[in-house]
Amino acid sequence: MARPTPLSGFPELLPQARLVEQHVLDVLREVFELHGFSSIETRAVEPLSVLLRKGEIDKEVYGVRRLQADAGAADGGSGDDLALHFDLTVPFARYVTENAGHLQFPFRRYQVQKVWRGERPQEGRYREFTQADIDVVDRGTLAVHHDADMARVMGEALSRLPLPGVTLQVNNRRLVEGFYRGLGLEGDVLTGSIGATMRAVDKLDKVGARGVAGLLAEAGLTQAQVDGALGLAQVRAGADDLVAAVRDLGVSHELLDQGLEELLAVLTAVDDLPADRVAVVADLSVARGLDYYTGTVYETRMRGWESLGSICSGGRYDSLADDGRDVYPGVGISLGVTRAIIPLLARGAVRASRPTPTAVVVAVADEAHRRDADRVANQLRARGVAVEVSPTAAKFGKQIRFADRRGVPFVWFPGLDAADGHQVKDIRSGEQVPADPASWLPPAADLRPSVVAGDQA
Amino acid sequence: MARPTPLSGFPELLPQARLVEQHVLDVLREVFELHGFSSIETRAVEPLSVLLRKGEIDKEVYGVRRLQADAGAADGGSGDDLALHFDLTVPFARYVTENAGHLQFPFRRYQVQKVWRGERPQEGRYREFTQADIDVVDRGTLAVHHDADMARVMGEALSRLPLPGVTLQVNNRRLVEGFYRGLGLEGDVLTGSIGATMRAVDKLDKVGARGVAGLLAEAGLTQAQVDGALGLAQVRAGADDLVAAVRDLGVSHELLDQGLEELLAVLTAVDDLPADRVAVVADLSVARGLDYYTGTVYETRMRGWESLGSICSGGRYDSLADDGRDVYPGVGISLGVTRAIIPLLARGAVRASRPTPTAVVVAVADEAHRRDADRVANQLRARGVAVEVSPTAAKFGKQIRFADRRGVPFVWFPGLDAADGHQVKDIRSGEQVPADPASWLPPAADLRPSVVAGDQA
Numbered sequence: 055m056a057r058p059t060p061l062s063g064f065p066e067l068l069p070q071a072r073l074v075e076q077h078v079l080d081v082l083r084e085v086f087e088l089h090g091f092s093s094i095e096t097r098a099v100e101p102l103s104v105l106l107r108k109g110e111i112d113k114e115v116y117g118v119r120r121l122q123a124d125a126g127a128a129d130g131g132s133g134d135d136l137a138l139h140f141d142l143t144v145p146f147a148r149y150v151t152e153n154a155g156h157l158q159f160p161f162r163r164y165q166v167q168k169v170w171r172g173e174r175p176q177e178g179r180y181r182e183f184t185q186a187d188i189d190v191v192d193r194g195t196l197a198v199h200h201d202a203d204m205a206r207v208m209g210e211a212l213s214r215l216p217l218p219g220v221t222l223q224v225n226n227r228r229l230v231e232g233f234y235r236g237l238g239l240e241g242d243v244l245t246g247s248i249g250a251t252m253r254a255v256d257k258l259d260k261v262g263a264r265g266v267a268g269l270l271a272e273a274g275l276t277q278a279q280v281d282g283a284l285g286l287a288q289v290r291a292g293a294d295d296l297v298a299a300v301r302d303l304g305v306s307h308e309l310l311d312q313g314l315e316e317l318l319a320v321l322t323a324v325d326d327l328p329a330d331r332v333a334v335v336a337d338l339s340v341a342r343g344l345d346y347y348t349g350t351v352y353e354t355r356m357r358g359w360e361s362l363g364s365i366c367s368g369g370r371y372d373s374l375a376d377d378g379r380d381v382y383p384g385v386g387i388s389l390g391v392t393r394a395i396i397p398l399l400a401r402g403a404v405r406a407s408r409p410t411p412t413a414v415v416v417a418v419a420d421e422a423h424r425r426d427a428d429r430v431a432n433q434l435r436a437r438g439v440a441v442e443v444s445p446t447a448a449k450f451g452k453q454i455r456f457a458d459r460r461g462v463p464f465v466w467f468p469g470l471d472a473a474d475g476h477q478v479k480d481i482r483s484g485e486q487v488p489a490d491p492a493s494w495l496p497p498a499a500d501l502r503p504s505v506v507a508g509d510q511a
Numbered sequence: 512m513a514r515p516t517p518l519s520g521f522p523e524l525l526p527q528a529r530l531v532e533q534h535v536l537d538v539l540r541e542v543f544e545l546h547g548f549s550s551i552e553t554r555a556v557e558p559l560s561v562l563l564r565k566g567e568i569d570k571e572v573y574g575v576r577r578l579q580a581d582a583g584a585a586d587g588g589s590g591d592d593l594a595l596h597f598d599l600t601v602p603f604a605r606y607v608t609e610n611a612g613h614l615q616f617p618f619r620r621y622q623v624q625k626v627w628r629g630e631r632p633q634e635g636r637y638r639e640f641t642q643a644d645i646d647v648v649d650r651g652t653l654a655v656h657h658d659a660d661m662a663r664v665m666g667e668a669l670s671r672l673p674l675p676g677v678t679l680q681v682n683n684r685r686l687v688e689g690f691y692r693g694l695g696l697e698g699d700v701l702t703g704s705i706g707a708t709m710r711a712v713d714k715l716d717k718v719g720a721r722g723v724a725g726l727l728a729e730a731g732l733t734q735a736q737v738d739g740a741l742g743l744a745q746v747r748a749g750a751d752d753l754v755a756a757v758r759d760l761g762v763s764h765e766l767l768d769q770g771l772e773e774l775l776a777v778l779t780a781v782d783d784l785p786a787d788r789v790a791v792v793a794d795l796s797v798a799r800g801l802d803y804y805t806g807t808v809y810e811t812r813m814r815g816w817e818s819l820g821s822i823c824s825g826g827r828y829d830s831l832a833d834d835g836r837d838v839y840p841g842v843g844i845s846l847g848v849t850r851a852i853i854p855l856l857a858r859g860a861v862r863a864s865r866p867t868p869t870a871v872v873v874a875v876a877d878e879a880h881r882r883d884a885d886r887v888a889n890q891l892r893a894r895g896v897a898v899e900v901s902p903t904a905a906k907f908g909k910q911i912r913f914a915d916r917r918g919v920p921f922v923w924f925p926g927l928d929a930a931d932g933h934q935v936k937d938i939r940s941g942e943q944v945p946a947d948p949a950s951w952l953p954p955a956a957d958l959r960p961s962v963v964a965g966d967q968a
Contacts, residue, residue, distance in 0.1 A: 058558075058561065058605050058608060058609050059609075060609065061554065061556070061558075061593075064554040064556065065554075066551075066552070066553055066554055066606065067551070067552070068551075068610060068613050068614075069549035069550070069551060069614075069620070072549070072550050072551055072552065073549075073550070076550055087868040087897050088868075088892040088895070088896070088897050088898065089892070089897070089898070089899070090867060090868060090869035090897055090898060090899035091868070092526035092529070092530075092866065092867050092868065093526070093529050093530070093533055094523075094524070094525075094526060094529055095523070095524070095529065096523055097518065097521035097522075097523055097639050098555070098625060098627070098639060099518070099521065099639070101515075101518075104515065115577070115578050116575050116576065116577055116578070117575070117576055117577075117578045118573050118574070118575055118595065119573065119574055120572070120573055120574075120629035121572050121573070121574045121594065121629075122629070136518075137578065138575065148515050149523065151515060152515050152516075152517065153525060156525050157525075157526075158866075158913075158916050158917045160902045162899070163526070168555060170555070172577035172578070172579070182554050182555060182556070192902070197902060197903070199878075199881060200902070323882070323885075326885075326886075326889065409549065409615075410547060410549050411544040411545075411547060411548070411549065412547035421656075424656060425780070428780075428783075429783075432783065435545040435546070438545070439545075440544050440545050440546070440547055441545065441546070441547060442546070442547035442619070443660075445617045445649070445654060445657070446654070456615075459615050460615045
């Protein structure tokens, strides 16, 4: 078999890079669980009819079918075509309606899984990638303090990850829609002149203010309306100056007031995040494209890596799920783990200190003494030290080079009899000292591979 | 939307059951890393040509295609059809050949991922399920002590899981093939009278000794050969009596001697496993069907749950991978995590002590004091306590019932001013005591949900 080539858009990590990903996932899990989120996983496939409910996404979807399907074994008996999920929100909504009778509401869940999209691959865009989502969903209504909570929990997680500092940009669709109504526009977030304005402003990054102005004029807005919409989209503010910045634009509407209050509540409640790691700002240009958010929306950019776009996005759905009897409003935020870390790994901005969990290689003097080496290894493992026994009984110099090549810091030389004691060598310094397998521990910094951001390295 | 129905063969867990699965995966990871295995993940899809190399498995495979594929964006540029992987061995072999220049050999890796098979669903058989694999692969040759190592590492992991005790059954294909050659049979493990005999003996569980004898007679074996093959398949032995049990059958062949020596080495090297949890025996009926193993083979059955079949299987491939220049022999073993735990969960033989990570709910006297509750929660979280703040400022009785319904053991009542101190209530005993948010910790047993096997519950 010839050497296979990678599939574009389906990234795979070498062991040392995988250690970085594992560290990121460990931190996320720890923070999410400290905040009372339960882990769930949903199956990788959904009936196509479930996936298509969200809108026009069929271009991006991977269909799945048994290559030798037979009539007697329809796929799950649903008679429906299956496809790989393209996010974790749609499957979560389906899970909630399917299991509502077994869940306690408000239900806080985190979900870390791969998703698949048939998009054209490019940096920061993959066909298979890992997302880490938190959402809270309630039955009937969901209090607005949860909107702040999602930003705070994900902000805390981001602050503890080996990433550059981030800016978490928050907006509120009610604020924007209310402002547009105050300008005299009509429709809703998807239709009419309001919908057209939302779509045009969403292109601000790509086409600039002049380009957006042109699109808005084409959509029939007056110059005053164009100026108002662009003025709102240019507002960047914190909790202190948000209200003044919006009021200065001279537009008023009841829905605007409600949205402004909700947005201010989010900004006010996140003041305990470390601002050097996670700055939370109101950015009134954030629109989240065609997604069906109804209130708070979030985007997140890594400082110095803005070209990757938003690595962590979400918002509030007043109807995340609906089982025909109850409605389930939700709010959540999703971190694109692969999207954030693969570019950092590729440019050396984050790395693991060694490629293997192993802290110690136990040398084997000859094959007759391999069981003795195994026993030493088990003594060390019982205290949490990751140990490999040398795969060969080659000369000790060769066994040391084996450890060195894989970045293992210590080599252990078992005593061959009672008179001949154990010794351990730090192969970085060359220092070799007597050691007791019943009590020796490596320095804490060497016990596990550590993960360091490039600017801390 | 009507309530959706589950897809048969695609199991999903409720949060309390998911905690059991997480615990199992945590233990596996810990044991594998203590033994120096590196984590990798491979993409979910492989080119169909890679999957089909292993043999006649196309009936079980799920094909994957972009629903709106266009000529300008072929799948990964390979021009090849894609399918979901059905195990982790074939993708690992592909990963090794693709990345051989970046790996240190012998390379020890663990891999815990979902796999997909289009089989008819039944208990212990799923269409989507999680496997946990360990393998070691080398370039050129791989020493036989690794065969014992795989059994020992997986045995240690199994001994620490909340499963019933298991029997790890080991056999050796060289032993069996050599024995059959000594009987005068011909061909190899897949062809001729040796292949026919292997396939017939593999059915011993289903058709019994008389059924196998019939199949062997049909295949043209003499009565002496039938008796010999059945005699071998009935051998169950430990390190002490294996050699005598095989020699008593009166057959000799060089390949038999080699296989017997290898099998004895495995049995001898696992004597440090706790026998009450993991009994390791030679079972000379274990054949592993049509898999291309060349030496050691493993199967594992849970005591009292034998009807589930083997939950943990594997073996040695003298050519796990081959990149046209080098050959990569490997040995490994794969635990069917879903297969082992879903039946146990379904019958209550294992459970988590509560459905959520949360140990404490902080009560909210009124919405004006929510930020105070948030601060208490953060103080507790800083010491590793999982905390939720009450979602409502309802009457305290209702907030206590909220905690009780989700199995949270403690409710915290923040002091409303300096004179009014904090209190914490254990809602199981009803005991309520003053507590300091800067130092209080729950009893260690309540800090995290625990997982208990039914027979220990």
